[in-house]
Amino acid sequence: MDSLKSILSVAASGMRAQGERLKVVSENVANAASSGSTPGADPYQRKVISFAEMVDRDSGASMVEVADITRDTTEFELRYDPSHPAADPDGFVKVSNVQTVMEMSNMREASRSYEANLNMFETARRMRSSLLDLLK
Amino acid sequence: MKLSGMSFFQMASQRMRWLGARQDVVAQNIANADTPGYKARDVGAFSQMVNDTRSPAGLAVTNAGHIQGSSKSTAPVRVEEDATAWEAGLDGNNVTLEQQTIKSAEVSENYRLAADLYRKGHDLVTLAVTGIR
Numbered sequence: 001m002d003s004l005k006s007i008l009s010v011a012a013s014g015m016r017a018q019g020e021r022l023k024v025v026s027e028n029v030a031n032a033a034s035s036g037s038t039p040g041a042d043p044y045q046r047k048v049i050s051f052a053e054m055v056d057r058d059s060g061a062s063m064v065e066v067a068d069i070t071r072d073t074t075e076f077e078l079r080y081d082p083s084h085p086a087a088d089p090d091g092f093v094k095v096s097n098v099q100t101v102m103e104m105s106n107m108r109e110a111s112r113s114y115e116a117n118l119n120m121f122e123t124a125r126r127m128r129s130s131l132l133d134l135l136k
Numbered sequence: 137m138k139l140s141g142m143s144f145f146q147m148a149s150q151r152m153r154w155l156g157a158r159q160d161v162v163a164q165n166i167a168n169a170d171t172p173g174y175k176a177r178d179v180g181a182f183s184q185m186v187n188d189t190r191s192p193a194g195l196a197v198t199n200a201g202h203i204q205g206s207s208k209s210t211a212p213v214r215v216e217e218d219a220t221a222w223e224a225g226l227d228g229n230n231v232t233l234e235q236q237t238i239k240s241a242e243v244s245e246n247y248r249l250a251a252d253l254y255r256k257g258h259d260l261v262t263l264a265v266t267g268i269r
Contacts, residue, residue, distance in 0.1 A: 003153075003160035010160070014167030021170075051171040062164040064171055113169055116233050120163045123244045127159065130251045131152065134258075 004131070006059040007124035013063035014117035017051055020066050021110045024049045025103050032098040036086040043086070043096040046072035072097055147186075148254040154182050155247045157213040162240045165218075165231045172227035176236075180214035188212075 024047050034044035052067035074097045082091030158179045168174040179185075224230040263269060 003156040007160050007163040010163040010167050014163075014169075017167070017170075051168070053168055053171050053174050061160060062168055062174075064167045109170075112233065113166075116166050116169065116237065119237070120166050120240060123240055124159060124163065127156070127244055127247045130248050134251060134255055 002059070004124055004128045006056070006061045008121060009056070009059070010061050010063055011117045011121040011124065013054075013065065015114055015121075017064045017066055018110045018114040018117065021049050021051075022107065022114070024069060025107045025110065028098045029100065029103050032096055032100060032103075034096060035084070035093060039086060040088040041086050041094075043076060043094050044098065046074070046096065046098045048072050142257075144257050145254065148250050148257065150186060151182065151250040152247060152254070154179065154185055154213055155243050155250065157215075159240065159243045159247070161215055162236050162243065165236050166233065166240075168229075169231045169233055169236075170229070172229060174229050174231065176218040176221040176231045177215055178218040178220075178239075180216060185213055 028046050031044040035041075036043055047069055048071070049069050050067045051064050054063045054065040055061070056063050076094040076097055078092040079095050080091055081087055081093045084093045087093050161177050161179055165176050218230075221230040222232040222235050
């Protein structure tokens with residue numbers, strides 16, 4: 001059955017995209033405290049991932065792909081810490097624009113979507129096996 | 137005697153084909169649940185597919201005397217935008233995971249039903265031919 005087979009690849013593409021999203025989230029969280037090392041240097045700039053629909057040529061099914069990983073251009077916050085190597089002449093250090101709460105909610109959403117795709121995969125497999133059971 | 141010639145088996149296999157296609161569309165919706173601008177899709181009703189006498193070549197059969205291009209079982213499953221989508225996000229995406237999950241479970245159950253009916257029909261034919269259960 002053709003459509004049941006293409007479900008598997010569609011769900012796999014969804015899982016791959018959500019996995020990539022989770023990777024970006026973990027990069028952001030890991031680098032939340034990364035700052036520059038020279039006076040006035042920029043700290044870590046948050047990464048943002050965006051998805052796009054991709055139509056598979058063979059099956060005509062809409063899969064999903066990672067369109068772009070860009071940088072969040074939100075202004076950096078300033079923190080007063082004159083002893084820091086990245087402090088500017090006034091003693092202010094630029095802090096990364098990663099917001100942990102936002103990253104956490106993003107992470108939850110990614111893992112939920114991943115789960116949904118996984119369930120779809122499982123369901124398609126079950127349907128396929130009930131089709132093949134007709135042969136018994 | 138061809139099994140596919142008996143309307144029961146034809147109906148069951150058409151139903152399974154339709155459900156397979158519908159599950160495919162649901163899978164695409166779920167995969168694209170976070171794609172900006174993606175609109176949820178669904179397939180046309182099953183009755184519509186069964187009644188669709190259009191042959192793949194695109195010629196409609198409007199008279200009993202017309203020759204059909206090929207058998208009805210190859211009628212295409214129509215994919216259209218889902219008008220019953222629950223909500224739309226700010227990015228123009230209107231896929232709701234909950235709604236799609238419900239749909240997927242529904243399709244899966246119906247598929248099992250159709251497959252079991254097919255098997256039951258097969259058992260009946262076997263019984264009629266051999267007299268052995």
